[in-house]
C-alpha cells in the first residue's frame with residue numbers, strides 16, 4: 320500500500336520508517352529544507368546542534384530503539400546532568416535530595432515537606448487522580464504556599480506564561496516521574512542521553528532507511544491539500560521548487576502537523592471536529608543560543624525561579640556534552656515559551672539579547688559581551704501544547720472523520736510531556752493503526 324506522510328519531524332519519519340519496513344511505500348513531505356521539525360539542527364562552532372536544547376531520559380526507550388535500528392547506537396552517550404535553581408540572586412544546586420535539604424530560602428520543615436511529596440509523586444503510578452486538579456492547587460495543598468511561591472510558581476509561569484495557573488497536575492506529575500526514571504535508583508545521580516552525532520543525523524539516518532526500504536523523503540516540499548474522494552483520503556497535493564505543484568494518489572495519509580494547521584489542509588471536516596482542533600492551545604519556543612569562549616556556569620539545566628528575570632531557563636549544553644564538538648566553545652541556550660501575543664515574541668533577535676544581557680550578569684557577574692563568539696536566534700511555533708485539567712477528554716482521536724486520514728501530533732501525547740520519544744512511539748503506533756484499518 321502507498322502512504323503519504325505530512326511532516327518530516329520525529330513522528331512523520333517514524334511512521335514512514337515503520338510502514339516501509341513492513342513492505343509498504345511511504346512518501347514523506349517536509350516543508351522545511353531540513354528534516355527533524357522541532358528537533359532539527361543548525362551549525363554552530365563547526366558542529367551540529369539542535370535549534371532547541373535536546374536530551375533523552377532513560378525512559379525514552381522508543382527513541383533509543385530507533386537510534387539503534389538505524390545503526391547509530393555507538394553515538395549514544397549517557398551523561399550525569401547538573402541541575403540548578405536561580406533564586407534570590409544566586410544559583411542553588413538542585414540535583415539531589417541533599418540539595419533540597421540545603422535550600423535555605425525555605426524553612427527546614429518546608430524542605431522536608433517538599434521532599435516528602437516529591438518522593439510520593441515520583442513513586443505514584445496512577446496519574447488519573449491528578450486529572451481534575453491544577454498543579455497550582457495541588458502544590459499549595461500538599462507542599463504549601465511558600466514552596467509554591469518560591470519554586471513552582473516561577474517555573475510554571477516561565478513555562479506557560481499567563482496560563483500558569485490552569486496547568487493540570489497530571490502534566491506536572493509526568494515531570495516528576497521522568498526525573499526518577501532517569502536516575503535509576505533513588506541515590507543515583509540523574510543521567511541524560513544525547514546522540515553525539517546530533518538529533519539531525521539521527522533523522523537523516525532514518526530518512527536513508529526509508530529510501531532503502533522503497534520510500535521517498537522530500538524536504539522543502541509543502542503539502543497544500545489532502546485530496547478526499549467519497550469520504551476517504553485519496554492523495555496529496557504538494558509544491559516545491561522541484562515539483563512546482565503535483566498531486567499523488569495514496570491509500571492513506573498520516574498528518575503530523577500541529578492542530579491549528581491541519582484543518583486548513585482538508586476540505587469537508589465537520590465543524591465540531593475543526594473546533595476541537597482549533598481549541599488546542601500552544602506556546603512558541605523562543606531561543607537565543609550563544610557560543611561563548613568562557614563557561615557561563617557549571618550547571619547543565621538552570622531553572623529560573625525569579626520573576627524579574629525575563630527568561631525561563633538556561634541550558635548550558637557543554638556542561639554535559641564535550642565543547643570539543645563545537646570548536647571548544649561553550650554552548651548556552653537562553654529559553655522562553657511565549658504566546659504569540661506576548662510583546663517579547665515580536666522582539667528582534669538583537670532586541671531580545673539586549674533584554675537578556677543584564678540578567679546573564681546576575682547569573683555570572685563576570686559575564687562579558689566579549690565572550691560571545693556566535694549568536695543565534697530560533698523561534699519554534701507550536702512547540703508546547705498547554706495542558707489543562709481534564710486534558711485527556713479533549714484529545715482528538717488519531718482517526719479523523721475522513722476515512723484513511725490520520726492525525727498524529729504533540730497535542731495527542733498525554734500525560735507525558737511532548738518529546739521526540741513520544742512522537743516516535745506515536746508515529747509508529749499510528750502507522751500500525753492505519754495498516755490494521757486497511758487490512
Ligand SMILES: Cc1cc2nc3c(=O)[nH]c(=O)nc-3n(C[C@H](O)[C@H](O)[C@H](O)COP(=O)(O)OP(=O)(O)OC[C@H]3O[C@@H](n4cnc5c(N)ncnc54)[C@H](O)[C@@H]3O)c2cc1C
Pocket residue numbers: 325326327328329330331348349350351355356357358370371372373374375540541542543575576577580604699702727728729737738739740742
Ligand atoms: C525548545 C524545545 C526543546 C525540546 N527539548 C526536548 C528534549 O530535550 N527531548 C526531547 O525528546 N524532546 C524535546 N523537545 C520536543 C521534541 O522536539 C518534539 O516533541 C518532537 O520533535 C515533535 O516531533 P513531531 O514530529 O511530533 O512534530 P514536529 O517536529 O513539529 O514535526 C512536524 C513537521 O511538520 C512539518 N509541516 C507542517 N506543515 C506542513 C505542511 N503543510 N507540509 C509539509 N510539512 C509540514 C513541520 O515543518 C514539522 O517539521 C523540545 C522541543 C522544543 C521546541
